[in-house]
Amino acid sequence: MAVLAMRDALNQALREEMKRDQAVFLLGEDIGLYDGSFKVTRGLMKEFGERRVLDTPIAEEIIVGTAIGAAMSGLRPVAEMMTVNFIMVAMDQVVNAAAHIRYMFGGGTKVPLVIRTPGGGGHQLGAQHSHSHENWFAHVPGLKVVAPGTPADAKGMLKSAIRDDNPVMFIENEGTYAVKGEVPDGEHLVPLDKNEVKRPGEQITICAHSRMLIVAMDAAAELEKDGISAEVVDMRALRPLDMAPVIASVKKTSRLITVEEGWRSFGIGSEIASRVYEEAFDYLDAPVARIGAAEVPAPYNKRLEKIAFPGKADVIVTAKALLGKN
């Protein structure tokens, strides 16, 4: 098992799947000659050639449309959107085409497509480059949506996503590409529909995905120093949303915090909270606390930006408030 940065774990998954299956190809902006804006596709054009790693124009709708057509024709495209903020112009392709085609053709055709795209803010890229939109996609039947928070899950879920016969929105995060972790060599598959407890605890449950998983893990470690035992559930599988570990955890702890990098309103935490109210109402000892970005377009100002996005301190103070300790 090697210790890899998230971007290298993703690169490994792409390389392995491209070797394994001739039908897999990549397309996106600057992913070939430039190795990708975040260097996830580093070296792949050199290794697999220009026919399997396509540099495209800056035209997201065309990228996704091309990928859908290719997928319907039997290929397994992996499209990269430079950030999730740029996918807006391609929403018609994602929702009206990719998500619905298999249903509208009565199962007669399928769309084995992966769209990789990072969300997340925190490095002064302003309101048009800093948001997280996984909830938009998780709303749509026909899509699968995953958002891993560790390099091992990133590799294992990307490989599973490429092999899946449905369109998968594979949500990455700009703030985690350099995060390192142990990654199993070779064949390592992580299912797209299973969430899991990443840190066991007793008194409070913290749900988080993607970069916020790291924030939650850090917060849980700090809380432990204050004698508070927090359980962290990784919500890497957003659609279908695997609630089983959350429900089991809430039945034990009776208190839940959801953390997401996107806005709270109509967010991932809202959905998780509703499911908990439906399935574990009688186990709650306090209202579910949702932590998310401030309800403003992401500020450019460095200090404003810092407090607009959730951080460890927010999780810690919320956990203590839920436990009546501050």
Add this chain to the structure above:
Amino acid sequence: MASVQMPRLSDSMETGKILRWLKKEGEDVKKGEPLVEIESDKANIEVEAYASGKLSKIVVPEGESAAIGAVIAEIGDGASAPSAPSTPAEAPKPQAAKPEPQVAKAQRAVAATAQAAADSGGEQYPHGGPDDRTEVGAAAQAALNVIRRPAEQEDGERQRVSPVARRIAEEQGVDLRHVQGTGPGGRITKEDVEAAAQRPAAPTPTLPRERGREIERQPTARPTGEVEVVELTKLQSTVAMRLAQSMFSAPHFYVTSEIAMDDAVRLRQMFNEAVDKSESISINDLIVKAVALALTKFPEVNASWADGRIERKRDINIGIAVGLPDRLIVPVLRNADQKSLKEIATESKQLIERARANKAAAQDYMGNTFSISNLGMYDVDQFTAIINPPDSGILAIGSIEDKAIVKDGQVVPGKRMRVTLSVDHRVFYGVTAAQFLQEVKRLLQSPMALVL
């Protein structure tokens, strides 16, 4: 240096008035210590310090108001000398109170974090990774507002109980009325109930846990040594608890009266001869109607003891105690005063049937304001009943007996029935009880009033 801001203490609050500073300028303040008493549009609330340090400056003096979010004091690290007390003129004007836009809120938070650690982004998180910010950002504020929201006055009598606390209380037979909530806004939490269940001297008996649904229908008996232990069903546990509660908390007294039932018996006969058998009425239906009519004249009897106050009920809903082999239930006949005898008869038949068949809806058992327990069919002279909460009275009905009556110096046969009223002495007193009984008696002795 941390600013203390006027907190939002209720959803409708716009400004708050400083009633009392609990610390003086220059005094040390610990995080969590009561700092200031504030009057909102709903209540007076003690607000705790959110930071430790020296109360370096009181910006808004006692008696003055400030808008939500306005700085009302400064807590310093103690290094700088306290500045001179501010003048009232500096206090923010109440008319400035408007919901503050998020951006402004964020800007304030920036000011508060000015001293926070330098930007993070060590090796591991080159792009906006987890920070080392120690102050709370805008992200947690909305969640904290929910968690810390104080109880609103509308909640008034309504006790705040978390769902899990309510469930555990039910399972363990803990009476929540005797539990002090320690959660936000006085909410009773899981821990509060667990602590109450542990307390041996709890004011109510602790009942056995529910042992699964099947026992609800079939009580199990297992031999244990010399005695046979009968486990209670959940319903039996509840009945036991409620009756004990009633008997031990409501001071009961009893008033007995003998009622001449000759005319009522005759009226019933005539009535039943006139209608189909399915529409026949019972003596109990006559009693229900008489009691309901009497209650319209005695609102003080149709009332409940409610924690040091009396609640008079506008509806007259009569609970009718029904004894079944394994349980005691009291289905409720609603608005009995407004129903005809026929309606009372039909409805109480249905209620009792549903109860016997175990098919009653929760609604069937709710809302009673006065109850009747009738053992007349079991040849009893008289008995006393335990008040069925939240009522403050219950009428216990004995059998109708043929008796030798002295009337105008002559011994004549008569039908007599003894009824005993149990009264919660906190709610009404002996004279009222006697007058109420007289009215019931009058109605049953002149029963045409019941048919009208």
